[in-house]
Amino acid sequence: MFDLGLAKLALIGVVALIVLGPQRLPRVARTVGTLLGRAQRYMSDVKAEVSRELEVEELRKMHADLAHSVHQEEQAIYDAVTSSPAQNPIEENISPSTSSWRPATSPKRSNWRIKQAVLPVWYKRAARKRAHLQSAAARMVRYKPKNLSRSF
Template sequence: MIDLGISKLALIGAVALVVIGPEKLPRVARTVGALLGKAQRYVSDVKAEVSRSMELEELKKMKDSMTEAARDVESSVQSGASDFEKSWSDATAGLDGTSSTSSYDANAPLGSLEHPVYKHPKKNWRLKQGAMPQWYKARAGVRTRTQSGAARVARFRPRSNSGSR
């Protein structure tokens, strides 16, 4: 890097004062400062982009390694489950009177097993039990129909006694 000390900066300032002149020197100094600031921001943006791309590459490598580990665990669990099902069917073959061959398919999806899925007999029982009866709404004064603001004001406006004047 360039080593700029006080003496070198003073020498550069004196040369610039002689070459550029005292009238234009402040404007040139502002322009040079703005250009140096833009250059520094550009360099910092490039550094940040490079570091982001490096972090992204590291994250991709980590994701790939985790995916591979998950596949290995899944394959070991599936092989262990099929071995367990085979040994279970062999152990329970004589208990229920069936033969030793199993009807279990390790590759079949879970929904295709013989066991039915439980379904609650009442369809929307929470909704039905939480409903408020209409007679209670009418007695308690709960609004069941929407009304515009003008209609509500007209409904509850006190009646004027025009005949008592």
């Protein structure tokens, strides 16, 4: 930018001392330093903003390229699947009644007890859920009507 050496800075200092005087020179020097600091911060902010914009533009271009390649791959897979049913071994094993990807039967609740045990006891009390599980035999003994009990 400017080529200021030690000799030039000394000449500028002597001229400023003669023109401004010894009383106003420190105040003017502080003001000039503050203004130069602001200018440097402004220039660094502008440089950072420009570099961010360049990076964003680069990312947008990469995103567009990636989206285009993904679309091409999806189209190629779709064309391969729908090209002909005789060439596709996956579709030969599927009957027309099971064309959906969902299973025909409902999923089992084998992990229901595990999910119930994960809940804390205070939540079960607040939500009025059973805190203790009983086996079927214990439930039958507890709730068995009196007229069905046999005496031996």
